[in-house]
Amino acid sequence: MPETVIIAARDSSKVILIIISPLDAAFIYSFLPSTTSTKLNNMVKAVVLGAAGGIGQPLALLLKANPLVTELGLFDIVNTPGVAADLSHISTPAKVEGYLPPDDGLKKALKGADIVVIPAGVPRKPGINAGIVKDLATGIATTAPKAFVLVISNPVNSTVPIVAEVFKKFGTFDPKRLFGVTTLDVVRASTFVAEIHGDLSLSKDVVVPVVGGHSGVTIVPLLSQSSHPLPASFAKEALDTLVNRIQFGGDEVVKAKSGAGSATLSMAYAGAEFAAKIIRALKGEKGIVAPSYVSVTADPTGGAALSKELGQELAFFSSNIELGSEGVAKINPLGKITEAEEVLVQAALPELIKNIETGVNYVTESYKTEEPRL
Numbered sequence: 001m002p003e004t005v006i007i008a009a010r011d012s013s014k015v016i017l018i019i020i021s022p023l024d025a026a027f028i029y030s031f032l033p034s035t036t037s038t039k040l041n042n043m044v045k046a047v048v049l050g051a052a053g054g055i056g057q058p059l060a061l062l063l064k065a066n067p068l069v070t071e072l073g074l075f076d077i078v079n080t081p082g083v084a085a086d087l088s089h090i091s092t093p094a095k096v097e098g099y100l101p102p103d104d105g106l107k108k109a110l111k112g113a114d115i116v117v118i119p120a121g122v123p124r125k126p127g128i129n130a131g132i133v134k135d136l137a138t139g140i141a142t143t144a145p146k147a148f149v150l151v152i153s154n155p156v157n158s159t160v161p162i163v164a165e166v167f168k169k170f171g172t173f174d175p176k177r178l179f180g181v182t183t184l185d186v187v188r189a190s191t192f193v194a195e196i197h198g199d200l201s202l203s204k205d206v207v208v209p210v211v212g213g214h215s216g217v218t219i220v221p222l223l224s225q226s227s228h229p230l231p232a233s234f235a236k237e238a239l240d241t242l243v244n245r246i247q248f249g250g251d252e253v254v255k256a257k258s259g260a261g262s263a264t265l266s267m268a269y270a271g272a273e274f275a276a277k278i279i280r281a282l283k284g285e286k287g288i289v290a291p292s293y294v295s296v297t298a299d300p301t302g303g304a305a306l307s308k309e310l311g312q313e314l315a316f317f318s319s320n321i322e323l324g325s326e327g328v329a330k331i332n333p334l335g336k337i338t339e340a341e342e343v344l345v346q347a348a349l350p351e352l353i354k355n356i357e358t359g360v361n362y363v364t365e366s367y368k369t370e371e372p373r374l
């Protein structure tokens with residue numbers, strides 16, 4: 001503990017230094033609201049729930065490699081002490097700790113979290129994942145209600161509404177801070193378009209907005225808005241094939257892994273990319289835009305404009321989101337799209353509405369027989 005604390009303030013003409021005792025500093029700090037923006041020393045604590053899994057481990061590795069992360073909390077029902085010990089030897093700033101369920105492990109992992117990423121669950125088992133995500137959301141709502149929550153566990157179209165409903169029960173829902181991670185669709189679109197251009201080195205610069213939701217037909221790539229337009233000679237059949245490949249890219253991986261697993265490494269990359277954008281935004285960087293599946297109430301004006309484009313109001317939708325230090329700063333409209341893309345958007349809506357209802361109903365039904373507590 002230092003003997004004195006120096007508080008520096010600055011206006012346009014002078015710098016003021018106030019020297020106070022640590023006790024007084026603690027007293028003053030206790031009155032500050034506990035938001036990320038008041039956190040001392042620009043520390044960022046990232047937490048991975050499901051950190052020992054196929055996605056969780058490489059995601060934790062990539063977050064450990066992110067120099068902006070200063071603390072990394074890992075939680076899973078198995079193996080997190082080993083994963084944490086392994087990662088803790090990597091020479092980057094983040095202090096790593098792994099927790100299991102006993103002794104309030106979830107609470108300990110979540111304490112002080114700025115950003116929580118959830119890849120916990122069982123691939124292609126939506127019913128089981130609903131319960132897992134509901135329980136983990138309860139932990140976040142009660143321990144780190146101000147954290148940015150990034151949901152990877154499928155089905156994202158339903159698990160994001162589940163997290164929102166849990167947070168509402170605890171009176172802590174801030175729609176600006178909840179994100180469904182759809183980045184893998186965006187990453188796949190960039191890669192496949194670069195392949196078509198015959199130059200994979202382009203893929204890091206190719207930007208294709210992917211909107212709608214995050215499963216099958218709800219995934220709508222807006223290829224007409226690609227930063228690298230498709231060749232003029234690109235036939236309609238080839239375009240249909242490309243759209244289908246982006247929508248069902250996950251199946252390609254499951255098949256190649258002979259059904260023994262789904263996309264984990266590419267998902268971890270995508271999750272870490274999106275998390276890095278959120279961290280840069282919470283540290284004050286402006287103008288970061290990325291697609292994500294969010295509540296349309298996160299930006300009522302942008303949400304209303306989007307609903308007008310869609311012709312109906314959905315509670316959640318993935319569109320280009322401008323990120324700010326408080327989370328969603330702006331929901332961007334779809335903008336100019338082709339007739340074929342409009343057909344895809346309209347085909348996505350009924351499925352999305354059904355998926356959102358499934359998530360909301362799951363939580364409503366659960367709370368009929370249980371108390372909403374951790």
Ligand SMILES: NC(=O)c1ccc[n+]([C@@H]2O[C@H](COP(=O)([O-])OP(=O)(O)OC[C@H]3O[C@@H](n4cnc5c(N)ncnc54)[C@H](O)[C@@H]3O)[C@@H](O)[C@H]2O)c1
Nearest residue numbers: 050052053054055076077120121123124152153154184267
């Ligand atoms: N959003 C996407 O684009 C995308 C892509 C691929 C997979 N996924 C989804 O991500 C999830 C994880 O996939 P995976 O391949 O890593 O699966 P996995 O089985 O390899 O890992 C899941 C991990 O979650 C853990 N877990 C289970 N219950 C838990 C609980 N209650 N609390 C904490 N951890 C718990 C397991 O122990 C395991 O380590 C699945 O739901 C999958 O469908 C999403």
